Amino acid sequence: xxxxxxSFNQNTxxxxxxxxxxxxxxIQNTKCQDKSDNKSREITLPNGFSSIVVAxxxxxxxxxxxxxxxxxxxxxxxxxxxxxxxxxxDTNNDGKADIIKYFGTFSGTGxxxxxxxxxxxxxxxxxRYKLRPGELLPAPEYQVIAKGFYINYQHAxxxxxxxxxxxxxxxxxxxxxxxxxxxxxxxxPGNDPCPLLEDFGGIWRFDANKTNQDQLKDGYRYSTGxxxxxxxxxxxxxxHLYAVQHGRDQLHEFWPxxxxxxxxxxxxxxxxxxxxEGADFGWPYCYxxxxxxxxxxxxxxxxxxxxxxxxIEKEKPILAFPAHYAPNDLLFYTGExxxxxxxxxxxxxxxxxxxxxxxxxxxxxxxxxxxxxxKPYGKWSVFAxxxxxxxxxxxxxxxxxxxxxxxQGPDGSLYIVEDTKGxxxxxxxx
Amino acid sequence: MIKPAITTMILxxxxxxxxxxxxxxxDFQINRQKIIQKPxxxxxxxxxxxxxxxxxHQADGSGVPGMYPPLQKSDWVNGDKTRLIKILLNxxxxxxxxxxxxxxxxxxxxxxxxxxxxxxxxxxxxxNFGNSSSEINEKEVSDTRxxxxxxxxxxxKY
Numbered sequence: 001x002x003x004x005x006x007s008f009n010q011n012t013x014x015x016x017x018x019x020x021x022x023x024x025x026x027i028q029n030t031k032c033q034d035k036s037d038n039k040s041r042e043i044t045l046p047n048g049f050s051s052i053v054v055a056x057x058x059x060x061x062x063x064x065x066x067x068x069x070x071x072x073x074x075x076x077x078x079x080x081x082x083x084x085x086x087x088x089x090d091t092n093n094d095g096k097a098d099i100i101k102y103f104g105t106f107s108g109t110g111x112x113x114x115x116x117x118x119x120x121x122x123x124x125x126x127x128r129y130k131l132r133p134g135e136l137l138p139a140p141e142y143q144v145i146a147k148g149f150y151i152n153y154q155h156a157x158x159x160x161x162x163x164x165x166x167x168x169x170x171x172x173x174x175x176x177x178x179x180x181x182x183x184x185x186x187x188x189p190g191n192d193p194c195p196l197l198e199d200f201g202g203i204w205r206f207d208a209n210k211t212n213q214d215q216l217k218d219g220y221r222y223s224t225g226x227x228x229x230x231x232x233x234x235x236x237x238x239x240h241l242y243a244v245q246h247g248r249d250q251l252h253e254f255w256p257x258x259x260x261x262x263x264x265x266x267x268x269x270x271x272x273x274x275x276x277e278g279a280d281f282g283w284p285y286c287y288x289x290x291x292x293x294x295x296x297x298x299x300x301x302x303x304x305x306x307x308x309x310x311x312i313e314k315e316k317p318i319l320a321f322p323a324h325y326a327p328n329d330l331l332f333y334t335g336e337x338x339x340x341x342x343x344x345x346x347x348x349x350x351x352x353x354x355x356x357x358x359x360x361x362x363x364x365x366x367x368x369x370x371x372x373x374x375k376p377y378g379k380w381s382v383f384a385x386x387x388x389x390x391x392x393x394x395x396x397x398x399x400x401x402x403x404x405x406x407x408q409g410p411d412g413s414l415y416i417v418e419d420t421k422g423x424x425x426x427x428x429x430x
Numbered sequence: 431m432i433k434p435a436i437t438t439m440i441l442x443x444x445x446x447x448x449x450x451x452x453x454x455x456x457d458f459q460i461n462r463q464k465i466i467q468k469p470x471x472x473x474x475x476x477x478x479x480x481x482x483x484x485x486x487h488q489a490d491g492s493g494v495p496g497m498y499p500p501l502q503k504s505d506w507v508n509g510d511k512t513r514l515i516k517i518l519l520n521x522x523x524x525x526x527x528x529x530x531x532x533x534x535x536x537x538x539x540x541x542x543x544x545x546x547x548x549x550x551x552x553x554x555x556x557x558n559f560g561n562s563s564s565e566i567n568e569k570e571v572s573d574t575r576x577x578x579x580x581x582x583x584x585x586x587k588y
Contacts, residue, residue, distance in 0.1 A: 060496065077496060078532060153523045153536040175536070182521075184538040253485050354494040357485055395488040397495055420495065 043386040043425065048339075051384075051425045052095040054415070058086050058422030062109040063159065063329060063405035064415055065118075071136055072097065073118055074405070074417055074424070075111040084108060085120060086422070089136050095426050103137055104129070109230065110160035110170070114208055119168070121158035124149045126170060126206075146170065146206045148214040150199065155228035159329075161241070163234045168208040169241060172215070173228035174201035178248045178300045179284035186254050190300030194284050201283055202226050203243065203275060225281040225314060226273070231330035237344045238374035241275040244327035244348055248287055248298070249355045255299040263305070265356045266291070270325050271317035272348075274374060282314030290320035319376045324353035325363035328404045332371075335412025338429045345370045347383060347414065349403040354396045361393040366403055366416060384427065387418060475554025478547055482540055483555070491559030497535045499528035501559045508556060508563040515566065515574040518548050545571040 043051055054072070059080035065073050072088040080086075085104035088097035110121020117128040118138050126146040129138035145168065149158065155173025162168055177184050179194035194201070199216060202224040206213050213219060222241070229243035252264025259267065268287035275281075286295045295311040297303030321327070329349040333342045345368055352364035366384040369376050389400035396402070401418040409415060414427040483501075487493050491501035501507050506528055507514060521539035525532055543551065548571045556563040 153534055182538060183536065186542070250485055253481070354488070354497065355485055358480075358489045395490055395492045395494075397488075397492040397500070402495075 043384050045384050045427060049427055049429050051427050054090070054095060054424040054426050055088055055097040055100060056421065056423045058100070058424070060419040061086070061405065061417040061422040061424065062157070062419055063111045064407040064417040064424065065111050065113050066407045066409045066415060067113055067131065068410050070410055072407075072415065072424070073111055073113075074422070075109055075120060076107050076422070077109070077419055079107045080422075084122070085111070085118075087136050088424070095428075097424075099136060101137055103140065104142075109157035112160050112162060114162045114168070115166075119145065119160055119162075119208075121160045121170065123156040123158060124151055126158060126160060126168070143211050145208070145211060146204075146213045146215060146219065148216060150175070152200075155200075155246070157228070157230045159230050159232040161232050161234045162208055163241070164236065164239070166208045168206045169222060169232065169234065170204050170206065170219075171226075171229045171232045171243070172200050172202060172204050173230075173246075174226075174283070176200075176227075176284070177250065178298055180254075180300055184250065184254070188254070188300070190284055190298065192285075192301060196284075197224055203229065203232065203241070222277055223273075223275045223279045223281065225279075225283045225285075227283040229273075231327040231348060233330040233332060235332045235346075235374070237332060237334060238371070240374055242273065242330060242332075242346070243275055244270060244272045244321070244330050245281070245283075246326060247271065247323060248284070249324070251287075251299065258299055258303075258305045261359075265359050266323050268323055269317070269320035270323065270327050272319040272321065272327075272346075272369070272376070273315065274318050276315075279315050282311055285309075286311035286314050288317055288320055290322075319369060319380065321348075321350075321367070321380075322362060324355045326351035326353055329406045331406035331408060331414075333408065333414070335408055337412030338414075341370060342368065344372075346376075347406050349406050349416065351402050351404055351419075352388065352393065352396060352399060357395070361396060361399075364388040364393060364399055364402060366406070384416065384425075473550075473554060474547070475550040475552075476558075478543070478551040479554055482543070482551070486537075491555070493528075493533075495531070497533065498537075499526070499531070499533045501555055501561070502529075503560050504528050507559075508561055511552075511566055511570055512574050514552060514556075515548065515571055516578060518543070518552065519575055519578055541575075545569075545575065 060077035061074045062077050063075050074086045076084050081102045083102035083104050084107035087101045089099040091098040106122035108122035112119045116131055118131055119128045127142040128145055129142050131138045152175040154175050159171040174196045176196055179190040179196055180188040181191055203222045204219040205222040206219050226245055228246040231244035234241050247268040247270050251259040251267055252261050269290035271288050282295055285301045287298055289296050295314050295316055297307045297309040297311050327348050328351040331347045333345055348367050350363035350365055353361045364387050365382050367380050368383040369380040370378045387401040387403050390398050393399055401420050403416055404419040405417040407415040416425045486498040487501050493500040519541045522537040525534045545568045549566050549568045553565040
């Protein structure tokens with residue numbers, strides 16, 4: 001056998017180093033490229049619309065309001081830097097926030113501007129701060145506008161909105177799923193009448209300019225039979241109050257003899273309501289089945305998936321959305337920037353479901369509902385999508401962002417905030 | 431030129447180290463599948479989890495951010511057994527910290543489950559979702575239940 005001589009001359013070393021480098025990944029090739037999901041994806045929008053990221057990693061941003069000078073205020077679910085409100089200012093008009101400041105001792109959801117004050121809805125108290133011309137931060141001293149709300153361990157978010165007659169409306173969610181006591185248990189009937197409706201489960205109205213009002217002594221229960229309306233807004237064009245309700249959970253878990261897993265995933269609908277004074281929307285006795293287009297009796301009150309019973313007399317929704325999408329904000333578009341068909345219509349931010357498990361979770365988007373006057377007109381559509389950053393959402397924790405708040409800027413741009421990390425997008429139309 | 435090139439290629443193929451980055455990436459993929467893998471069909475604990483826990487704590491035990499805590503690698507699951515059993519017996523209300531996040535949503539009690547069922551269910555949770563803790567047995571549950579008065583969930587006014 002012929003001997004093969006191995007000689008290490010200069011060329012050999014060059015080749016050796018080259019091949020070793022490739023193998024160790026020092027020189028990139030496609031085999032070694034990072035294919036993880038960590039790259040942020042753009043959100044998708046209809047033709048003609050584009051988005052810019054105003055700010056990121058602000059904290060768990062819930063609702064958002066824009067002042068007439070373009071200053072942005074965001075409420076935080078939990079304190080960050082010991083503060084519950086973030087204030088942002090874009091100084092050079094490029095859409096991105098250049099100044100970001102934290103203030104406010106309460107965390108919460110509700111936020112709004114009325115009569116030169118920034119109002120904040122903490123979970124158990126509504127306060128307001130005096131805005132100062134030219135200054136980003138309001139005066140640090142707050143006034144208590146409404147108090148005496150119970151500490152809720154579910155549905156605590158006190159969303160707020162104002163009409164044009166100095167009224168402040170507050171969502172007082174019911175600390176309950178379907179008024180079972182004990183709550184969320186197999187086959188437990190609901191209390192009849194449901195005692196929670198006295199202090200919860202409705203929209204309470206206050207005087208926007210009066211301090212130290214107590215929820216039950218001074219507040220006025222404007223509408224009742226509402227489980228939890230985090231999405232609450234006065235429509236300034238139609239002059240009515242509207243809300244989108246979080247429907248009850250776990251029909252299948254607690255009443256499997258009437259509701260299969262599929263039923264539990266697809267029922268009940270999330271209801272969009274036009275709220276009138278004194279109206280009763282049926283919770284906890286009723287839920288809305290959008291497949292049958294009926295308000296049905298809840299199984300806690302003798303329902304079986306088909307019976308209407310007392311629910312025939314309760315207010316129906318003006319529109320119904322798929323189950324468990326979790327509506328967290330509602331905004332009526334009044335600007336001139338977007339095409340004419342958007343004016344007077346409603347944007348809804350869907351936080352996204354948790355209770356479609358073990359099936360795929362849904363929502364996690366912004367939808368648009370065209371309106372004609374005070375009612376929806378035509379079909380609703382998905383306006384902005386892709387917030388979750390993954391194609392299929394098995395568990396809510398998979399989602400990179402969960403839309404939570406909506407606001408309109410003075411130039412007619414749409415602002416979206418999410419509460420996973422606190423990212424804000426500004427949507428414009430060209 | 432050719433001879434040294436071939437020589438080098440042979441040496442490299444024989445002696446080059448494995449690409450460590452690719453290896454660890456594959457491990458990550460395998461671990462993720464393990465967490466959500468369904469255990470054997472006869473496991474009573476798994477069936478109970480699906481019936482009573484899955485809807486809130488999710489199929490992979492990751493919970494719901496801001497609402498329901500994760501069961502994955504949580505001290506509340508892997509730590510003190512009595513504290514964990516009491517959560518099933520009494521429910522939970524009020525702020526707790528789990529894996530660095532605050533949760534304050536209401537959790538219903540599951541005291542209608544038997545000692546045997548609670549033991550199997552909690553053992554399942556403690557040995558899945560990335561957890562590998564000791565089992566909980568029936569006696570530990572019955573002892574806790576005996577010493578544990580029924581508690582009322584109070585309405586707290588601010």
